[in-house]
Amino acid sequence: MPNSKKKPTMTPSPERRGELLATAAEVFAAQGYNATTVRRIADEAGMLAGSLYYHFDSKESMLDEILTTFLDELWARYDAVLAAGLDPRRTIEALVTESFREIDRHRAAVAIYQKESRHLAAQPRFGYLTDSQRKFEEAWLGTLERGVAAKVFRADLDIRLTYRFVRDTVWVAASWYRPGGAHSPEEIARQYLSMVLDGIAVREAPPTPAPPPEHSP
Amino acid sequence: MPNSKKKPTMTPSPERRGELLATAAEVFAAQGYNATTVRRIADEAGMLAGSLYYHFDSKESMLDEILTTFLDELWARYDAVLAAGLDPRRTIEALVTESFREIDRHRAAVAIYQKESRHLAAQPRFGYLTDSQRKFEEAWLGTLERGVAAKVFRADLDIRLTYRFVRDTVWVAASWYRPGGAHSPEEIARQYLSMVLDGIAVREAPPTPAPPPEHSP
Amino acid sequence: MPNSKKKPTMTPSPERRGELLATAAEVFAAQGYNATTVRRIADEAGMLAGSLYYHFDSKESMLDEILTTFLDELWARYDAVLAAGLDPRRTIEALVTESFREIDRHRAAVAIYQKESRHLAAQPRFGYLTDSQRKFEEAWLGTLERGVAAKVFRADLDIRLTYRFVRDTVWVAASWYRPGGAHSPEEIARQYLSMVLDGIAVREAPPTPAPPPEHSP
Amino acid sequence: MPNSKKKPTMTPSPERRGELLATAAEVFAAQGYNATTVRRIADEAGMLAGSLYYHFDSKESMLDEILTTFLDELWARYDAVLAAGLDPRRTIEALVTESFREIDRHRAAVAIYQKESRHLAAQPRFGYLTDSQRKFEEAWLGTLERGVAAKVFRADLDIRLTYRFVRDTVWVAASWYRPGGAHSPEEIARQYLSMVLDGIAVREAPPTPAPPPEHSP
DNA sequence: CATGAATGAGACTTCATTCAT
DNA sequence: CATGAATGAAGTCTCATTCAT
Numbered sequence: 001m002p003n004s005k006k007k008p009t010m011t012p013s014p015e016r017r018g019e020l021l022a023t024a025a026e027v028f029a030a031q032g033y034n035a036t037t038v039r040r041i042a043d044e045a046g047m048l049a050g051s052l053y054y055h056f057d058s059k060e061s062m063l064d065e066i067l068t069t070f071l072d073e074l075w076a077r078y079d080a081v082l083a084a085g086l087d088p089r090r091t092i093e094a095l096v097t098e099s100f101r102e103i104d105r106h107r108a109a110v111a112i113y114q115k116e117s118r119h120l121a122a123q124p125r126f127g128y129l130t131d132s133q134r135k136f137e138e139a140w141l142g143t144l145e146r147g148v149a150a151k152v153f154r155a156d157l158d159i160r161l162t163y164r165f166v167r168d169t170v171w172v173a174a175s176w177y178r179p180g181g182a183h184s185p186e187e188i189a190r191q192y193l194s195m196v197l198d199g200i201a202v203r204e205a206p207p208t209p210a211p212p213p214e215h216s217p
Numbered sequence: 218m219p220n221s222k223k224k225p226t227m228t229p230s231p232e233r234r235g236e237l238l239a240t241a242a243e244v245f246a247a248q249g250y251n252a253t254t255v256r257r258i259a260d261e262a263g264m265l266a267g268s269l270y271y272h273f274d275s276k277e278s279m280l281d282e283i284l285t286t287f288l289d290e291l292w293a294r295y296d297a298v299l300a301a302g303l304d305p306r307r308t309i310e311a312l313v314t315e316s317f318r319e320i321d322r323h324r325a326a327v328a329i330y331q332k333e334s335r336h337l338a339a340q341p342r343f344g345y346l347t348d349s350q351r352k353f354e355e356a357w358l359g360t361l362e363r364g365v366a367a368k369v370f371r372a373d374l375d376i377r378l379t380y381r382f383v384r385d386t387v388w389v390a391a392s393w394y395r396p397g398g399a400h401s402p403e404e405i406a407r408q409y410l411s412m413v414l415d416g417i418a419v420r421e422a423p424p425t426p427a428p429p430p431e432h433s434p
Numbered sequence: 435m436p437n438s439k440k441k442p443t444m445t446p447s448p449e450r451r452g453e454l455l456a457t458a459a460e461v462f463a464a465q466g467y468n469a470t471t472v473r474r475i476a477d478e479a480g481m482l483a484g485s486l487y488y489h490f491d492s493k494e495s496m497l498d499e500i501l502t503t504f505l506d507e508l509w510a511r512y513d514a515v516l517a518a519g520l521d522p523r524r525t526i527e528a529l530v531t532e533s534f535r536e537i538d539r540h541r542a543a544v545a546i547y548q549k550e551s552r553h554l555a556a557q558p559r560f561g562y563l564t565d566s567q568r569k570f571e572e573a574w575l576g577t578l579e580r581g582v583a584a585k586v587f588r589a590d591l592d593i594r595l596t597y598r599f600v601r602d603t604v605w606v607a608a609s610w611y612r613p614g615g616a617h618s619p620e621e622i623a624r625q626y627l628s629m630v631l632d633g634i635a636v637r638e639a640p641p642t643p644a645p646p647p648e649h650s651p
Numbered sequence: 652m653p654n655s656k657k658k659p660t661m662t663p664s665p666e667r668r669g670e671l672l673a674t675a676a677e678v679f680a681a682q683g684y685n686a687t688t689v690r691r692i693a694d695e696a697g698m699l700a701g702s703l704y705y706h707f708d709s710k711e712s713m714l715d716e717i718l719t720t721f722l723d724e725l726w727a728r729y730d731a732v733l734a735a736g737l738d739p740r741r742t743i744e745a746l747v748t749e750s751f752r753e754i755d756r757h758r759a760a761v762a763i764y765q766k767e768s769r770h771l772a773a774q775p776r777f778g779y780l781t782d783s784q785r786k787f788e789e790a791w792l793g794t795l796e797r798g799v800a801a802k803v804f805r806a807d808l809d810i811r812l813t814y815r816f817v818r819d820t821v822w823v824a825a826s827w828y829r830p831g832g833a834h835s836p837e838e839i840a841r842q843y844l845s846m847v848l849d850g851i852a853v854r855e856a857p858p859t860p861a862p863p864p865e866h867s868p
Numbered sequence: 869c870a871t872g873a874a875t876g877a878g879a880c881t882t883c884a885t886t887c888a889t
Numbered sequence: 890c891a892t893g894a895a896t897g898a899a900g901t902c903t904c905a906t907t908c909a910t
Contacts, residue, residue, distance in 0.1 A: 633850035
């Protein structure tokens with residue numbers, strides 16, 4: 001739901017718009033929104049700075065559109081997961097997996113969200129960021145609480161601490177993730193889930209007792 | 218610290234300097250470095266923008282000093298830990314604990330580091346950020362590898378993924394941590410370590426009906 | 435910048451031209467020439483900004499054509515009046531009446547002229563505005579002077595002040611006049627003339643002993 | 652005037668502001684608000700464009716301050732006149748005189764007001780222009796109506812037409828008035844009032860019929 | 869030490885204008 | 890004839906920085 005103010009030229013060409021937004025997102029993610037000049041985006045897109053304004057109202061509206069596009073898609077998927085009626089553990093697994101998929105698809109948008117959402121949320125225009133964050137907390141924290149009640153998640157931990165731990169752990173990944181890397185989003189999700197759920201320490205399983213048949217050279 | 222040849226006119230009282238840096242750090246952390254105007258810092262400090270230049274060469278040098286102060290202290294502590302010759306698990310525990318203590322002491326600086334280090338590292342002046350990151354990786358990744366070799370950390374995980382998981386897990390906390398909150402840094406460290414090492418899932422009932430006969434005690 | 439050596443493609447239908455000019459004039463009058471964007475005119479005309487350039491060389495040439503069209507017509511009528519050899523009072527009456535008729539026909543153009551002519555006159559392209567103003571002054575001031583000489587206009591007033599008074603009195607009306615209002619141009623002219631010639635004050639009781647002898651015819 | 656070296660121009664804030672506003676007003680009046688660049692104002696003031704922003708928020712706020720300063724003063728004087736309880740004719744005389752004095756004092760502001768107020772009034776920030784215009788109409792139209800009722804002003808004229816006639820007649824003078832000219836504001840007011848009240852035509856003095864007997868002495 | 873005023877570079881944005889389709 | 894997209898110049902404004910007082 002971007003701007004709906006004055007200009008009758010709302011959607012000149014969806015494709016070009018999309019390309020330009022992708023370019024902008026990439027630069028915003030790499031340099032930070034404030035540090036990114038509109039000229040830099042234009043250079044990257046092979047046009048002059050002023051030309052961007054044929055497609056967008058302002059630098060801010062580009063940011064806006066990048067974020068809303070991402071959040072809309074994220075919530076479509078999250079909502080589907082939450083509506084599926086899975087048990088807490090499977091819900092967490094699904095949410096984490098969808099999150100990594102979203103990072104895969106909208107890496108730049110996620111990185112921007114991570115870096116900028118806190119101070120953007122103060123502006124009325126970006127109020128939806130706060131809304132989204134609240135919904136986000138409801139979904140994750142609620143699921144964790146159900147899990148604790150169902151005795152599948154530990155009860156001896158501060159639940160909010162756990163929430164932040166899981167949440168951040170997943171989303172910071174956007175800062176280093178590169179599509180087409182060694183692991184697929186699903187594989188990363190699997191390993192993250194394994195760490196988050198079971199820890200990185202070796203289970204009591206006697207590190208010595210039973211000597212596993214090692215690989216014969 | 219490469220450049221130190223500029224102004225020999227550097228005789229302001231160290232206390233005032235410290236106060237001003239703390240103020241600046243707070244604003245940088247809250248709004249982002251680029252989005253912060255020198256005037257805003259001056260306002261917060263009760264003076265005019267121009268007056269800050271009696272104390273500092275530039276806005277950038279404030280940022281520089283904030284980051285180096287933080288990193289210098291961090292490394293003093295990390296080096297002490299690493300020099301102590303602890304086993305991998307205790308080393309990780311100590312590093313995590315020191316990290317949370319550092320977040321407690323330099324919350325603003327840590328938050329700035331998180332948000333800005335990536336694009337700052339490109340500038341020569343901030344080359345030390347890259348150095349620090351490399352040392353950081355050596356320390357943590359090395360410890361994890363030793364732990365895997367010693368079979369105290371799981372071997373079935375991608376080690377770099379594990380590294381990023383542990384690293385991020387700890388440092389993102391700076392984005393929400395507020396000194397004087399419900400938990401002390403040490404308590405947060407304890408819980409985080411517990412999650413990271415053992416996971417958030419409840420262990421399956423140890424004495425399961427069937428197969429697993431191996432656990433000795 | 436009179437660039438007119440490139441496009442021989444000037445074969446638009448005169449009607450469309452006229453419509454577009456009327457639209458442009460309306461917008462120029464409402465918002466001011468400088469504050470009016472070519473896009474606004476195009477919007478109002480139901481086309482895109484670029485499309486206007488099929489019909490006109492430039493925004494300035496639209497303004498030019500609007501003003502010359504108006505002035506040409508005005509001078510045709512003024513010249514007819516001046517050529518009629520009326521006495522000073524009847525000449526003034528005729529000029530005023532024609533002026534209001536012109537305001538009725540070219541309200542927008544007159545309003546533009548009022549607002550913009552002063553600074554436009556500085557540009558060579560609009561030199562004709564200065565010429566017109568000089569002719570205008572000759573016509574009006576000359577008539578007034580003849581009237582003073584003939585003792586039909588007061589001699590105790592600064593003649594230039596009188597000239598400006600009469601001139602402004604008539605033309606500012608363009609700022610509020612709307613065609614199709616309560617009064618016809620002729621009626622407005624009649625009342626204005628009555629005010630200008632005889633004042634708005636009630637005449638002191640029969641200024642002379644003798645009661646007014648009735649009209650002869 | 653480029654800045655000469657040794658100018659001991661110690662200009663305290665309010666005075667400098669005032670000077671700059673006067674400069675701006677002059678340029679706005681000469682070229683029109685929209686056609687005036689901030690750089691032009693700065694040039695005229697002997698500084699760089701950006702430097703103006705140390706004193707003012709924006710170009711618009713300069714305009715705002717110019718207009719409010721003028722209107723505040725105008726209304727102080729108008730209100731004094733209206734509160735004096737004069738009869739309709741003397742009230743009109745006083746209002747006209749004060750108006751010409753105001754034109755003398757704030758010529759530029761008045762000229763700006765004339766040219767720009769109509770489209771500025773649409774913006775919320777300049778809503779006070781509409782308010783002022785309404786008060787203005789109340790004052791003048793009301794006085795004229797009282798005068799008609801008291802039979803000192805003609806009843807055979809459309810009163811709103813009369814109002815506009817008197818109002819415009821006075822205020823357009825700002826477009827040609829130059830302080831220090833041949834006539835003082837009071838003298839101009841006297842002549843204008845004479846024209847408005849009694850007309851420019853020679854009184855009853857029969858242009859031909861009967862030779863005026865009275866003014867022989 | 870601090871202020872007040874200014875500089876200068878560069879940012880975002882607007883807009884008249886062009887041109888291939 | 891009109892559109893869609895772009896250009897390029899110019900305009901308003903911001904801000905780190907300087908410097909005389």
